[in-house]
Amino acid sequence: MSTAREEILTALRRGERGGNSAPAPWRSRQQFDDLAARFTATLTGLHGEMIRAASADEALDRLGDVLRDLGAARVVVNDEPPLAGVDLAARWPGIAWHVVGRTEGDLRAFCAGADAGVTGADAALAETGSVTVSSGPGRSRMASLLPPVHIALVAAERLTSDILTWAAARSGDLPANVTAISGPSKTADIEQTLAIGMHGPKRVIVILYGE
Amino acid sequence: MNEVSFHTFRADAALAIANPHLQSAVDGATLKFRRDRLRALADLPDVEAMRDHFKAMRAATLANLSEHLEQFERQALAAGAHVHWARDAAEATQIVIGIARQHGARLAVKAKSMTSEEIHLNAALDEAGITPVETDLGEWIVQLAAESPAHIVVPALHKTRQQVAELFTREVGRPLSADDIPALTNEARRALRKKFLAAEIGISGANIGVAETGSIVLVTNEGNGRMVSSVPPVHVAVMGVEKVCPTWDDAAVWLELLARSSTGQPLSVYTTAITGPARDGDADGPRELHIVLYDGGRSGMLGTGYEEVLQCIRCGACLNHCPVYQEIAGQTYGHAYSGPIGAVLVPLLHGLEQYEALPHASSLCGACLEVCPARIDLPRMLLDLRAEEVARGVIAPPEQALEKSAAWLLGHRRLFGLLTDVGRVFQRPLLSKDGLRVPRRLNPAGKRRLPSLAPRSFHALWDELAAEEEAVAGAAPVKRAVRAPSRGRIAAVIGASVVPLVVLWHLLRRRGGKR
Structure with missing residues (x-):
C-alpha cells in the first residue's frame, strides 16, 4: 500500500510545474441589503418554507403550531440551542419526543419512524437559502435527514451572505459532519419531472427568530 | 472493456439519432440546463472574473499537487480517517472490497460517483459477493436496466416513465403505474430507504477534497450522499487525486460554480463536508471513514499538454452545450464520461487506440470551452489527440x-x-x-x-x-x-x-x- 503511495507521489512530482502561482483568495462580492429577505426569497423559491419569529420564545410557539398542524406524534429533536433545556414533554405532552443524547433507545430507529426532526442551525446562507447543521454531542445527523419533515430553528444573527463568507469566517477544527441544506430533497431523474422528497425530508421549514 | 472504433461509434450514433424519445429527452434536458445555468451565473457578481480566479486556483493546485495531497492526507489522518492510495482500478476496487470484507458486509449502498463508474466498482463488488445498490435515482434506474449512464448528471435521461415503471415493478414485485412520476419516486424512496438501513457499508465519491482540514465534500440533491455517509457504520469515499484544493476559501468558489454550471442551481440541496468519522460523543455517524485516493492515469497527465483536463469538476456543462452530444447522447461514447470532456478524458485514461473515434466526436465549435467553469481548452486537446492519432498510426x-x-x-x-x-x-x-x-x-x-x-x-x-x-x-x-x-x-x-x-x-x- 505504501508502495502505491510513494509511486503516485513520485509520478506527481515528476509532472508538477511547481512555483507559487496560487491567486489571493476570492472574497464574496454579494451585497445584500437585507439578508433575511434574500434568504426567505431563495428558500421559498426552492420549495422550502419560512416562518419569522421575533424571539426564541416565539420561535418555540411557532414550532408548536407547526407540529400541531402536522399532527406529529413522534418527533426527534437535537439537544442544541434554542431547544436545549426546554421541557418538551411538559410543553407538548401529546408528542413522543426523542431528545438526541438524552432519551434512551435506538436513535436511528426512532428517526426512521419519526414524523419530524427538529434542529438548530449554525449558519444560514442568504444567497442560497441554506441552513447548516453540524454533528456533535446531542446533534444527530439523522434528525435532519430521515424524518419526512425537517424543522430548523435559526437565530437571525447566524445569517451570512453566502458560502464564501461562511468559509472566510470559519476557523479551527470542523465538526465531523457539516451539511448545508438548501430546501427539501428533490430529484428530476424520471423524464426531467421534479419530484420532491427523494431520500431526505419532503418539507423543510425554517423558523428564523430574532432581529 | 468497451472499445469505441470508428465503426461502432458511427453505428451507435445512428441508433441514437434514430431514437425519437432519446432525442427529445436530450434536447429538453440540455435546453433546461443551459437556460438555468445562465440565470444562476447571472446572480453572481463578477462571475467571469470568478471563473478566471477558479481556473488560476485549479492550475496552481496542480502545479504542486503532491504537496496538497500530502497535507490532505495528514489532516484526514489527524481527523481519524483511514487514507488509502490506489494506482489503478484493480487496486482501488481491491481496497474497497477489503474494507467491506473486514466488516462482513453483504450489502453496500452507493451514492452517485463518476469515479466508481470509472473503476467499474459495481462489477468488482458483485464478483466479490457484495451487492452494490446505486441510490441516486437515475443511477439506480440505469443499474436496474443493466445499462450505462446517458449523462454525467442525469444518468437515466434516456429512460421513459413507462420503462422506469416496468423496472420498478420488477424490483418491488407489485404492478406500478407510469402515470404518476412522484408516486414512482416515492416507491424508489421506500425501496432504497430499506437498503440504507440494512447496508453495512456506504460508498461514495468525493466532489472536493479540502487539504487544510482533510475534509471531503459531497454534493447531492436527493440526499444519497448524506445517507451513505451518515446511516451505515462504515463510509468509503473514492476520490480522484485531482479533486483536492488547498483551502476552504478555494472550496467555496468551487461550490459557487459547481451547481450553477451543472444544473443551474445556486447550490445543490445538500452540500456535506465530512472531516473524519464520528467523534467520541457524536450522536450518530459512521465509526470508520476510509478515503481512497485514486490515480488511475491522472499523474501521467501532469506536465503534459493534457494537464488542463485535470481541472475538470464533472459539472456536465460541456455536455449540455455540445451539438454533437445533443445528437448522439451519452451511451454512444462507450464510457461513463461522455460529451466533450469524455471525448478527451476517456482516450487519455484508457488509450487512444481503444477509443479512436472519440476525439472526432466534436465539431470544434468551441462551446465547451466557453461554458467550462474552469475554462478547460477542450477543443485544443481534441485537435491534439487527432494529431496524435495520425502520428501513432491510429488513423489507417x-x-x-x-x-x-x-x-x-x-x-x-x-x-x-x-x-x-x-x-x-x-x-x-x-x-x-x-x-x-x-x-x-x-x-x-x-x-x-x-x-x-x-x-x-x-x-x-x-x-x-x-x-x-x-x-x-x-x-x-x-x-x-x-x-x-x-x-x-x-x-x-x-x-x-x-x-x-x-x-x-x-x-x-x-x-x-x-x-
Missing part, C-alpha cells in the same frame, strides 16, 4: 495517404480546377434535381444522396461577378478588387473539392471500419 495508412494527397491537390489550383471540370462532365448521367443519383450499393454516403458539383465553380462565379462590377463602376478601383481576393480563390477551390474528397474519404473509412 490509406486514409493518411489520402489526406496528404488531398492537401497536395488543394495546393495546386489549376490541377484541381481541371479535375473538377472533368468531374462535371462525368457526373452528367447521374445528375438529378437534388444531387447525384448513385446506385445504392455504390453510394459511399449510404442512404444519403451525394451532392453534385455545381454547374459553375465558385471561383468562376466570383470572376464573373467582379467583371460585372468592373463594367458598372469603371476600371481602376475594381481591378484591385478582382486581384485582391486570393482568399476567394482558395475558398472556391475548397468548396469545389469537397465532393470528390467526401466520396473517397467515405470509401476508405468504410473499408477501414471493417478491419
Whole structure:
C-alpha cells in the first residue's frame, strides 16, 4: 500500500510545474441589503418554507403550531440551542419526543419512524437559502435527514451572505459532519419531472427568530 | 472493456439519432440546463472574473499537487480517517472490497460517483459477493436496466416513465403505474430507504477534497450522499487525486460554480463536508471513514499538454452545450464520461487506440470551452489527440495517404480546377434535381444522396461577378478588387473539392471500419 503511495507521489512530482502561482483568495462580492429577505426569497423559491419569529420564545410557539398542524406524534429533536433545556414533554405532552443524547433507545430507529426532526442551525446562507447543521454531542445527523419533515430553528444573527463568507469566517477544527441544506430533497431523474422528497425530508421549514 | 472504433461509434450514433424519445429527452434536458445555468451565473457578481480566479486556483493546485495531497492526507489522518492510495482500478476496487470484507458486509449502498463508474466498482463488488445498490435515482434506474449512464448528471435521461415503471415493478414485485412520476419516486424512496438501513457499508465519491482540514465534500440533491455517509457504520469515499484544493476559501468558489454550471442551481440541496468519522460523543455517524485516493492515469497527465483536463469538476456543462452530444447522447461514447470532456478524458485514461473515434466526436465549435467553469481548452486537446492519432498510426495508412494527397491537390489550383471540370462532365448521367443519383450499393454516403458539383465553380462565379462590377463602376478601383481576393480563390477551390474528397474519404473509412 505504501508502495502505491510513494509511486503516485513520485509520478506527481515528476509532472508538477511547481512555483507559487496560487491567486489571493476570492472574497464574496454579494451585497445584500437585507439578508433575511434574500434568504426567505431563495428558500421559498426552492420549495422550502419560512416562518419569522421575533424571539426564541416565539420561535418555540411557532414550532408548536407547526407540529400541531402536522399532527406529529413522534418527533426527534437535537439537544442544541434554542431547544436545549426546554421541557418538551411538559410543553407538548401529546408528542413522543426523542431528545438526541438524552432519551434512551435506538436513535436511528426512532428517526426512521419519526414524523419530524427538529434542529438548530449554525449558519444560514442568504444567497442560497441554506441552513447548516453540524454533528456533535446531542446533534444527530439523522434528525435532519430521515424524518419526512425537517424543522430548523435559526437565530437571525447566524445569517451570512453566502458560502464564501461562511468559509472566510470559519476557523479551527470542523465538526465531523457539516451539511448545508438548501430546501427539501428533490430529484428530476424520471423524464426531467421534479419530484420532491427523494431520500431526505419532503418539507423543510425554517423558523428564523430574532432581529 | 468497451472499445469505441470508428465503426461502432458511427453505428451507435445512428441508433441514437434514430431514437425519437432519446432525442427529445436530450434536447429538453440540455435546453433546461443551459437556460438555468445562465440565470444562476447571472446572480453572481463578477462571475467571469470568478471563473478566471477558479481556473488560476485549479492550475496552481496542480502545479504542486503532491504537496496538497500530502497535507490532505495528514489532516484526514489527524481527523481519524483511514487514507488509502490506489494506482489503478484493480487496486482501488481491491481496497474497497477489503474494507467491506473486514466488516462482513453483504450489502453496500452507493451514492452517485463518476469515479466508481470509472473503476467499474459495481462489477468488482458483485464478483466479490457484495451487492452494490446505486441510490441516486437515475443511477439506480440505469443499474436496474443493466445499462450505462446517458449523462454525467442525469444518468437515466434516456429512460421513459413507462420503462422506469416496468423496472420498478420488477424490483418491488407489485404492478406500478407510469402515470404518476412522484408516486414512482416515492416507491424508489421506500425501496432504497430499506437498503440504507440494512447496508453495512456506504460508498461514495468525493466532489472536493479540502487539504487544510482533510475534509471531503459531497454534493447531492436527493440526499444519497448524506445517507451513505451518515446511516451505515462504515463510509468509503473514492476520490480522484485531482479533486483536492488547498483551502476552504478555494472550496467555496468551487461550490459557487459547481451547481450553477451543472444544473443551474445556486447550490445543490445538500452540500456535506465530512472531516473524519464520528467523534467520541457524536450522536450518530459512521465509526470508520476510509478515503481512497485514486490515480488511475491522472499523474501521467501532469506536465503534459493534457494537464488542463485535470481541472475538470464533472459539472456536465460541456455536455449540455455540445451539438454533437445533443445528437448522439451519452451511451454512444462507450464510457461513463461522455460529451466533450469524455471525448478527451476517456482516450487519455484508457488509450487512444481503444477509443479512436472519440476525439472526432466534436465539431470544434468551441462551446465547451466557453461554458467550462474552469475554462478547460477542450477543443485544443481534441485537435491534439487527432494529431496524435495520425502520428501513432491510429488513423489507417490509406486514409493518411489520402489526406496528404488531398492537401497536395488543394495546393495546386489549376490541377484541381481541371479535375473538377472533368468531374462535371462525368457526373452528367447521374445528375438529378437534388444531387447525384448513385446506385445504392455504390453510394459511399449510404442512404444519403451525394451532392453534385455545381454547374459553375465558385471561383468562376466570383470572376464573373467582379467583371460585372468592373463594367458598372469603371476600371481602376475594381481591378484591385478582382486581384485582391486570393482568399476567394482558395475558398472556391475548397468548396469545389469537397465532393470528390467526401466520396473517397467515405470509401476508405468504410473499408477501414471493417478491419
